Amino acid sequence: MSIWWSLHLRREAASVPLARRLLLGTMETAGVDPEVSYDLAVALGEACANAVEHGGVGGASSGYRVTAYVDGEKCRIEVTDSGPGFARTREIRPARPDAEHGRGLCLIRELADHVHIGSKPGRRGTVVSFDKILKWRDGSPLPAV
Template identity: 65%
Template sequence: MSIWWSLHLRREAASVPLARRLLLGAMETAGVDPDISFDLSLALSEACANAVEHGGRAGADGPDGRSAECGAYRVTAYLDGDRCRIEVTDSGPGFPPHAVGPCRPAWPGPVFRESGRGLCLIEELADHVRFRNRPGRGAVVSFDKMLKFRDGALLHLS
């Protein structure tokens, strides 16, 4: 058995916990180990927060002042067998050249900055990460993690 879902969300801060709770609920139902669930939900939160902050084009609001189509992002999660894959796709300008690539042990800039560490955190929490630009259509963050299951899980995916 596998579990798959996709959300189309507005670029609003309130959308981040919604995506996180849905992922946590699916993994709890499947019997995924809580430590693995936590790592994936934190990585998802970072990817969503990045899409909310950077994932839109200037002037993306519609005539009523609300977010238009390019003011949205998509989250897709696949739990299949012993692997989970998550993709967060936005419609913004994409990643600047210096923002993608392997993270270094010490992030550039002050240690106590409030932002700028999310992509590195995703790399630390997931087993495999891919950052892609889609010229003129936004960015995609996708990451995979091998799953472990609780003993006696009712809905084991493998």
């Protein structure tokens, strides 16, 4: 069995906890280990916060999309915005200790098993996708096959 959902959200700070709560509810219902769920929720929050802050030129109305897939032993999450895009040549470096911003992408890389940051061919915007191998609680409705 697999689960997937997709949301189109306004670029507003209030959208970030909404996406996190939906993900955590999905993980709880499926029986995913809470530590894995928490890692995914933090990574999703960082990706959404980046989309809200940097993901468009038309204000909050430009929106962004969050899609989550739970299939077998893996969860994949994609956050897609319509902003100016992410330069492929830009290296992701840890923020300075006194910096107020700049930790999100590094945090996502630490919490997920596989991360891809780029653009969809021929389109504007950035796609942040990340995967994590799932661990299941005993008696989960969707145990790994």
